[in-house]
Amino acid sequence: MRIGILGSGLMGGKLGTLFARAGHEVVFSYARTHEKLKNLAKDAGGTARAGKPREAADADALLVAVHWSRVDDVLSETGDLSGKVMLTCSLPMDAGHTGLLIGHSSSGAEELAKKAPKARVVCAFNTVPSEVFFGVYEARQNADRPSLVYCGDDAASKGIAAGLIGDVGFEPVDAGPLRIARYTEPFGLLMGQLAYEGNEGPELAYRFMRFGNEARHA
Numbered sequence: 073m074r075i076g077i078l079g080s081g082l083m084g085g086k087l088g089t090l091f092a093r094a095g096h097e098v099v100f101s102y103a104r105t106h107e108k109l110k111n112l113a114k115d116a117g118g119t120a121r122a123g124k125p126r127e128a129a130d131a132d133a134l135l136v137a138v139h140w141s142r143v144d145d146v147l148s149e150t151g152d153l154s155g156k157v158m159l160t161c162s163l164p165m166d167a168g169h170t171g172l173l174i175g176h177s178s179s180g181a182e183e184l185a186k187k188a189p190k191a192r193v194v195c196a197f198n199t200v201p202s203e204v205f206f207g208v209y210e211a212r213q214n215a216d217r218p219s220l221v222y223c224g225d226d227a228a229s230k231g232i233a234a235g236l237i238g239d240v241g242f243e244p245v246d247a248g249p250l251r252i253a254r255y256t257e258p259f260g261l262l263m264g265q266l267a268y269e270g271n272e273g274p275e276l277a278y279r280f281m282r283f284g285n286e287a288r289h290a
């Protein structure tokens with residue numbers, strides 16, 4: 073598939089690289105320097121390339137991986153998103169963009185869907201810290217894959233998301249409609265907190281995911 077990366081930092085850079093290694097045609101976009109995008113594309117290999125958000129948006133699926141304060145800006149650069157499958161891992165922040173936000177009646181993914189009403193938004197990848205991605209990909213042949221939840225309102229888009237989640241080594245777990253993102257996103261906060269404020273973050277993410285597998289198989 074053609075996959076456009078909107079925001080090529082920790083999340084977008086790593087996931088874009090793994091999508092490319094899994095055989096997809098990836099366009100990295102939206103970093104502060106074009107040089108960085110070109111280096112990412114070179115490291116990712118395959119047909120990966122650097123481009124503008126508008127070029128990245130000409131794809132079968134888009135990954136939104138920007139800081140919440142950049143969401144409006146990146147959307148203004150993509151052009152028409154009608155019918156586009158848009159996976160988002162961006163976590164919502166408060167009005168001053170100083171702290172991550174937990175919403176009881178909404179979520180970042182739902183807010184994004186309002187900002188891009190013609191796109192088909194799926195919430196995915198934000199429940200794990202980016203540090204786990206390469207390790208999970210390396211271990212993708214293992215029978216006991218870590219699970220990763222996703223949610224959305226459009227069945228076809230969710231199918232695409234599930235395929236991509238599987239391609240990078242996780243077992244996709246359908247958590248339901250997009251409004252469920254208000255319950256899954258807080259796990260992203262927890263994992264982020266553990267990853268960046270403690271030493272055990274990525275390790276704890278594995279333990280959490282194994283527990284999920286066991287619980288499901290019980």
Ligand SMILES: NC(=O)c1ccc[n+]([C@@H]2O[C@H](COP(=O)([O-])OP(=O)(O)OC[C@H]3O[C@@H](n4cnc5c(N)ncnc54)[C@H](OP(=O)(O)O)[C@@H]3O)[C@@H](O)[C@H]2O)c1
Pocket residue numbers: 079080081082083084102103104105108137138139140142161162163164197198199200201202203260264
């Ligand atoms: N990192 C994680 O483990 C993690 C886990 C779960 C969810 N998330 C969420 O995922 C989203 C992305 O996180 P991240 O850690 O990948 O962020 P990041 O590393 O800061 O990457 C954000 C991307 O946006 C680009 N950017 C920032 N300001 C820009 C500007 N003014 N003009 C153009 N590009 C600009 C950055 O450019 P540069 O490349 O030049 O810096 C970078 O490519 C966030 O909402 C975060 O909360 C992250």
